Amino acid sequence: MTTIYNFSAGPAVLPKPVLQQAQHELLDWHGSGMSVMEMSHRGPEFGQIIAEAEADLRELMGILSNYKVLFLQGGATSQFAMVPMNLLGDKGVADFVNTGQWSSKAIKEAKKFGTANIVASSEDRNFSYIPDPAAWNLSADAAYLHYTPNETIGGVEYQWVPNVGEVPLVADMSSNILSRPVDVSKFGLIYAGAQKNIGPSGLVIVIVREDLLGKAGKAVPTMLDYKVHADNDSMYNTPATFAVYVAGLIFKWLKAQGGLAAIEAVNVAKSNRLYQLIDASGGFYNNPVALDCRSRMNIPFRLHDETLEKPFLKQADAAGLLQLKGHKSVGGMRASIYNAMPDEGVKVLAQFMAEFQRTQG
Ligand SMILES: *Cc1c(COP(=O)(O)O)cnc(C)c1O
Numbered sequence: 001m002t003t004i005y006n007f008s009a010g011p012a013v014l015p016k017p018v019l020q021q022a023q024h025e026l027l028d029w030h031g032s033g034m035s036v037m038e039m040s041h042r043g044p045e046f047g048q049i050i051a052e053a054e055a056d057l058r059e060l061m062g063i064l065s066n067y068k069v070l071f072l073q074g075g076a077t078s079q080f081a082m083v084p085m086n087l088l089g090d091k092g093v094a095d096f097v098n099t100g101q102w103s104s105k106a107i108k109e110a111k112k113f114g115t116a117n118i119v120a121s122s123e124d125r126n127f128s129y130i131p132d133p134a135a136w137n138l139s140a141d142a143a144y145l146h147y148t149p150n151e152t153i154g155g156v157e158y159q160w161v162p163n164v165g166e167v168p169l170v171a172d173m174s175s176n177i178l179s180r181p182v183d184v185s186k187f188g189l190i191y192a193g194a195q196k197n198i199g200p201s202g203l204v205i206v207i208v209r210e211d212l213l214g215k216a217g218k219a220v221p222t223m224l225d226y227k228v229h230a231d232n233d234s235m236y237n238t239p240a241t242f243a244v245y246v247a248g249l250i251f252k253w254l255k256a257q258g259g260l261a262a263i264e265a266v267n268v269a270k271s272n273r274l275y276q277l278i279d280a281s282g283g284f285y286n287n288p289v290a291l292d293c294r295s296r297m298n299i300p301f302r303l304h305d306e307t308l309e310k311p312f313l314k315q316a317d318a319a320g321l322l323q324l325k326g327h328k329s330v331g332g333m334r335a336s337i338y339n340a341m342p343d344e345g346v347k348v349l350a351q352f353m354a355e356f357q358r359t360q361g
Contacts, residue, residue: 002320005345009152009298009327009336010175011195018249018340036245041238049241050234053248060254063184063207070206070226071234071244076102076174076193078224079204080109083146083170083189086226088114089215091143095119095167097136100127100151101329102172110146117142127154129290133162144168144188150176150295152196153327155287155334157295161186168212176297177205178254179339180264188212194243196297197338199250203243254339263339270337270346271296277350284357302332308360309333319352 006013029036032045039046054069063069072078083106088094092114096107098121110116117139120131138145145164150157152175161183162169168188177192184190189208195201206226213227222228228236257263275294278285278301287294287301303309309332316324326332337346 003348004320004322005341005348006322007335007337007341007345007349008323009196009334010193011201012197012336012338013340013345014199014246015250015253015340018246018253021249022246037242039241041235041241046241046245049245049248050239053244053251056248056251056255057205060178060251060260061182061184061207066210067184068206068208068210068213068226068230069234070208070229071239071247072204072206072229073202073240075195075202075204076172076191077105079172079191079206080106081112082206082224082226083144083191084110084113085220085224086216087168087170087189087212088143091141093117093139093142094170095136095139095142095145095164097121097131097145097147097162098123099130099148099156100154101327102151102153102174103146103148106146106148106172114143119145122156126288127151127156128288130156130158130293138164138167142167144170146170146172148172150174150297152298152336153300153330153334155289155295155298155300156293157297158293168209175336175338176295178260178263179267179297181260194247196336197250197340199247200240200243203240203247205247250340257339266343267296267337267339270341270343271299273343273346273350274299274301274335274337277353281353281357284361285353297338298334298336300326300330300332300334302326311360312356315356316349316352319348321349321352324349 026035095117098104098118107116119136119138122129122131145167149171170189171187173190174193175196178197191206194203208226213230216225278287283304285301313325324333326334
């Protein structure tokens with residue numbers, strides 16, 4: 001059987017040892033006689049699982065004690081509404097950088113709750129770059145600034161953290177959380193849907209500075225109030241218990257890899273391998289993103305001859321290289337190479353791409 005490598009943008013590949021451990025423990029977690037799926041979220045077993053998951057995430061990311069870590073549901077998309085509902089407060093205005101489809105969705109949703117001021121947009125060049133922060137048109141009194149550190153569809157990633165002074169920085173880190181070290185203290189709130197670098201879909205993790213809690217208006221539903229979840233240790237209602245458990249296993253796996261600095265080095269090497277191949281292909285392959293903000297996680301590319309895209313995907317599939325089709329809105333190809341994609345998978349893809357060019361170029 002051919003080894004399969006899954007380049008899906010999400011839900012995405014998970015580390016094999018983690019899946020094997022989950023399989024091993026599926027029917028009987030640590031001698032409890034129960035599957036994690038069957039346990040009360042209020043029992044001591046799950047209490048240990050979620051506490052360890054939080055502690056390991058705090059250790060990995062260096063999250064300080066004045067931040068709450070929330071394990072919520074509804075994916076990252078629910079946060080497009082929860083963030084403005086909870087953080088707009090009396091100010092009623094938030095700033096947004098629009099660098100692609102995910103930022104655009106966050107902006108659209110925020111407009112339901114207040115004013116979304118777009119400080120800069122890269123839509124003029126098909127979301128292929130990050131607007132120069134020196135020219136951002138910041139509001140005088142924004143409740144927060146929202147940006148998308150990695151645009152999963154466009155393959156555009158900030159290699160720096162915006163500096164907006166005292167204005168709380170809010171980041172949708174869904175597709176690059178845990179892929180590199182970040183200084184959490186620079187952020188007011190970080191959120192990330194789980195299904196790229198954390199674990200099973202549905203779970204969304206929110207890391208929020210405590211002083212930002214408690215600003216939700218009376219009309220905000222209880223389930224959408226961060227403070228309620230913070231005060232109840234993410235157990236106001238039943239959390240996504242199995243997803244939290246798998247996320248916890250991933251955090252332990254990441255620690256065993258050497259943590260975020262170590263995984264960053266791997267991610268740099270993996271992404272460089274593909275970009276170098278694309279750049280050296282003499283235009284046979286091309287990536288449209290500005291060099292200073294190419295994503296290490298999602299690498300979109302096109303073939304110079306569009307009619308070769310179908311055979312490319314077909315042959316890739318036959319070679320065990322799956323889910324390389326680009327997002328339907330942009331076409332072409334996209335290789336998503338999150339933390340769990342082994343270097344070997346990227347090597348095999350690069351060899352396949354070189355061989356495809358040799359035979360079809
Ligand atoms: C995948 C993704 C989302 C949407 O996540 P859901 O869990 O499907 O709601 C939002 N933002 C970014 C940057 C993403 O990559």
